[in-house]
Amino acid sequence: MTNTVLTADRLCAGHGGTRVVHDLDLHVDSGEIVALIGPNGAGKTTTLMTLAGVVASQSGSVAIGGVVMTSPLHIRARRGLAVVTQERSVFMGLSVRDNLRLGSGPPEDALELFPELEALQGRKAGVLSGGEQQMLTMGRALASKPKVLLVDELSIGLAPQVVSRLLDALTVAASTGVGILLVEQKLDQALAVSNRAYLMRRGHIEFEAPSADLRTRTEDVHRMYLSNS
Ligand SMILES: Nc1ncnc2c1ncn2[C@@H]1O[C@H](COP(=O)(O)OP(=O)(O)OP(=O)(O)O)[C@@H](O)[C@H]1O
Ligand SMILES: [Mg+2]
Structure with a gap:
């Protein structure tokens, strides 16, 4: 039986009056590493901070371990x-x-x-x-x-072997049942450790696919979704 530890349901969020994240649906199961990939400014960090309760959602909902949360981060931390x-x-x-x-x-x-x-x-x-x-x-x-761990841009400013070390630790954590949402701009690294990936562009999830499928077409993914042109 799959055990979903994190769910976003038609989540909308942004900063001030602007909307950055539009109708976002995603889920992370226990033991799963899920990558959230997208170009600069796509809304990945805003998504993560909204899931964490640091940025307030405008509409939609976030659930941790099946319980809908409207509380700030320190309360969500107690819920896992x-x-x-x-x-x-x-x-x-x-x-x-x-x-x-x-x-x-x-x-x-x-x-x-x-x-x-x-x-x-x-x-x-x-x-x-x-x-x-x-x-x-x-x-x-x-x-x-934790039931669920949100990770934002692990690789920034770090040497590749250090990043590999950290990603290995995520794999170990996932094997003990932690569900992990990994925001990453580096496609190869994100796909190497994740089971599934969501591609985000301009605040929308464009598609979701098993990482194994995307590994066979990273050039297409780069050209179609990650270039800022
Ligand atoms: N605190 C803030 N106040 C106002 N606007 C913000 C704030 N943080 C982010 N934004 C805007 O929201 C949009 C999405 O930014 P966000 O940081 O979520 O993207 P990102 O996908 O994480 O980008 P990057 O890959 O560069 O980290 C951008 O247009 C950004 O300028
Ligand atoms: Mg970011």
């Missing part, structure tokens, strides 16, 4: 939603150890997922490399045992 953004939301002035202690899950779980952090525990998060900060962010998020 975790978010990893481009900003790497760690406390830069605190040590890795304290960052892990302040997370809502056991530090050991984060360290099990990212043993690289073990030796860095006494160091301030602010002096870590971008990749290490992202491991800390993701380790904290996954230690909280």
Whole structure:
């Protein structure tokens, strides 16, 4: 039986009076990695922030674990939603150890997922490399045992081998049942780890397909959906 952990139903959202996301329908099942792909300005981050409860929806609904949510992020977090953004939301002035202690899950779980952090525990998060900060962010998020994890543009500014390491950790998390929505501009990377993908353009989902199908036609996908021309 599939267990849907995240659903958006005819979701509309934007900033101020403008609408950026139009009638968005999507779902993520437990154990699934779903990519949300689209060109710059398509509305991917706005979508993620609306699912997280950071940006208010204009109409439509979001459900986590089958329960419709209208609450802000900290309440959704208690219902099993975790978010990893481009900003790497760690406390830069605190040590890795304290960052892990302040997370809502056991530090050991984060360290099990990212043993690289073990030796860095006494160091301030602010002096870590971008990749290490992202491991800390993701380790904290996954230690909280979320039902669903939203990830925005993991690859920005990071070396390819670091990105692969982080994507591998997502695969491990998914194998334990976490449902993951991965916003990514880099098509190859997104398709390499995801089971399914939604293509977003100008605030609309243009289509949805199994990632395995899209892997065989990445050039077409680039030309038709990802070029800004
Ligand atoms: N805080 C904001 N206030 C006003 N407009 C915004 C805000 N954030 C985004 N927008 C606008 O909403 C539209 C969609 O932006 P969004 O950041 O969601 O796209 P994106 O697909 O994540 O793009 P990128 O790939 O560049 O990250 C853009 O036209 C953008 O200018
Ligand atoms: Mg974005």
